[in-house]
Amino acid sequence: MSDGAPVGIVLVSHSAQVAAAVADLAVGLSGGKGTAPVAAAGGTPDGGLGTSAELITAAALSVDRGAGVAILVDLGSAVLTVKTLLLDEDELPPGSRLVDAPLVEGAVAAVVAASAGADLDAVEAAAREAYEYRKV
Template identity: 75%
Template sequence: MTGPGTGAALVGVVLVSHSARVAEAVADLAQGLAAGGPVVSVAAAGGTDDGGLGTSASRVLAAARAVDRGAGVALLADLGSSVLTVKALLLEDELPPDSRLVDAPFVEGAVAAVVAASTGAPVAQVAEAATEAYAYRKT
């Protein structure tokens, strides 16, 4: 896949949650709100290997590999052990090149990341857009 006029691959996005249903719902929401641009690879990595609540390193790794198009992978995680799982995979150099854990609110950050990736932004700008979602106030 290529970004608008860049000829470069688009950044992939992985949503890591303790719940498969939450990860899938947020992925659907983010993709739906970013519609109209190039299709960005987004993968949900939620729950344990046996379908329970928790985090699975093998699911995260498979999701990251599935969305990797050579431009980097932005990973957003919901809670404690999902963050630790991504950090461990990064530390062990298991994830695709230019993968990064993004410190962002899960839902708002996911939408911002997918929208930014849809424009052909590099992984650093995708991460920055997701992080900026912390500034979105609701009051």
């Protein structure tokens, strides 16, 4: 991993619109300036609902700065797609990691942590802590 480089964040959803909206929200709530690189990978290449290994790989490559890539997903087949990509060492950048966290809250926490200079382990921990956010 590269010293001083930010962790990249990839947000995977079955919907391109959801992935993009979550990315916009996370970047906006993190302050907007000096944020870690964030990419949305939603839907299929033809604009339909689903997940695409091709779009996920492209998103991960676009945010990779050498410090690792945290990948957050929405539903089951997105998890399976990312796990499959992680098994093939040539598909995703080194240090890519599937993060078990809620998509929206986890994305905000991950982007804030990565933008503050946290390493991949700390970014993952921040995103995972989002499971503990109570709303009542």
